[in-house]
Amino acid sequence: MMQVLPIQSDAHTKESPSPGRLIVLTGPSGVGKGTLMQELLKRHPELYYSVSATTRSPRPGEINGQNYYFISRSKFEQLVAQGEFLEWAEFAGNYYGTPREAVLNQVQSGKLVVLEIELEGARQIRTSFHGTLSIFILPPSLNELESRIRGRAQDSEDAIARRLCRAQEEIQAADEFDVQIVNDDLHNALNAIEATLFG
Ligand SMILES: Nc1nc2c(ncn2[C@@H]2O[C@H](COP(=O)(O)OP(=O)(O)O)[C@@H](O)[C@H]2O)c(=O)[nH]1
């Protein structure tokens, strides 16, 4: 399920001397998006990473407000009703959403704003915001993807099965994105993302 709320302004304004931009990073669960993001933010602290809200329970070590805003389903539904999300989606039984105001403010102040979100949300952002740069991260193989999810050892069998099933559908959509990057060697993938963002 996916719903996008009406967007009041085009975040990519022509008038701004240093226009900000939305960057959407997508790819199947376990491909290494979070790891790549962490490294990218270390190298480029000027990027703004949008922290999403989710109804998923925190994994060990995850920090509220840093990895996600962990909220209840009723609170999430209330925020949806109030139009507080730029986009939101249900993934593997939980809701995930991008806070509208913080992201639009950052883009309007000239920042590169990175959204690490799943396929349906990425499609909606791409459609709604002209000038969005969309990147799809691919695994070297499905076997490697499964062993990364298992190696992370933070999901139940049920959650792993749902992620793997969804992964196959998501990978089919990779061609819709501006750029496809295979996360085989982490540093090569990171360099490829940097080259895409900064030329
Ligand atoms: N549409 C949407 N997807 C999100 C958002 N935040 C995270 N996701 C995606 O939700 C999926 C599940 O995330 P998570 O539970 O952290 O699992 P992981 O990707 O396996 O680490 C991933 O594909 C995330 O990119 C969001 O705000 N909106």
Ligand SMILES: Nc1ncnc2c1ncn2[C@@H]1O[C@H](COP(=O)(O)OP(=O)(O)O)[C@@H](O)[C@H]1O
């Ligand atoms: N290039 C890579 N080679 C090997 N393992 C990787 C690579 N990138 C990420 N990983 C590992 O794969 C697992 C899943 O990565 P994670 O960043 O949590 O994925 P995602 O955010 O896409 O779900 C983690 O244990 C991570 O350390």
